[in-house]
Every structure is written in C-alpha cells, then in structure tokens.
Amino acid sequence: MHDSVINDGGFKNLFTDLPATTAKECVEVLTSSSIVRIERIVSTGQASEEGFWYDQDEHEWVAVLAGEAKLLFDDDPQPLTLKPGDHLLIPAHRRHRVEWTSDREPTVWLAVFFTGDE
Numbered sequence: 001m002h003d004s005v006i007n008d009g010g011f012k013n014l015f016t017d018l019p020a021t022t023a024k025e026c027v028e029v030l031t032s033s034s035i036v037r038i039e040r041i042v043s044t045g046q047a048s049e050e051g052f053w054y055d056q057d058e059h060e061w062v063a064v065l066a067g068e069a070k071l072l073f074d075d076d077p078q079p080l081t082l083k084p085g086d087h088l089l090i091p092a093h094r095r096h097r098v099e100w101t102s103d104r105e106p107t108v109w110l111a112v113f114f115t116g117d118e
Helices: none
Strands: 026-032 036-043 057-068 067-073 079-082 087-090 094-100 105-112
Touching: none
Parallel strands: none
Antiparallel strands: 026 036, 036 105, 057 087, 057 105, 067 079, 067 094
C-alpha cells in the first residue's frame, strides 16, 4: 500500500494554469508522501532576497522545464545558468540561492524533495 497523497487523481499538464506575473513564486505541491514531495514552481522574474541562502534538510532534484534561471551555490563563485531540460541534484544543506529568473516568460521548475540516502 502506498502512502502517497495525490492531488485529485486527475490528469493535469505542467504548463496549464501558469500564473501571470506575480510578486512571489507560485509553488504547487503535486504529490507527497512521508519520504518525497514533488512541486511545480513557477517564477516570473523572482530572485532570492539579498543575503538569503536556502539551507534545506532535504535533498532537492530540480529541473527547469521552461524559461531560464541562475542558481548560485555558496561554495562556487560563478552562478549556474539553467535552461529548459537542465536538471541537477542539490544535496541537503548545500547552501544555494536563486540569483535570477526570466521576466520575459515564466520559468517552470519541477522539484523533487526527499530525505535519506535511498
């Protein structure tokens, strides 16, 4: 028996119902369980606040599906540019921030958060 929670069990598309330009990123949990959470994140020109670093207890696998973004890791002086199809694994507690997201089109991220080493 699976312990996942599925939004409504219905068919959906990651590119429909994209929010218009908003002050904050739009984060939608697509499904989750006790060990994994999958989110669609839509950015419309947002960046992390000055001096803010994500330092998460979970590992994060993230992919850019549309748009463009720049991530900066505190152990790397050069930002990493992500374009559609690019993905990476961010280990738990690897400090990072969003330096920039495109304001010309929505940046659609697919993020998978999980714990442990499984």
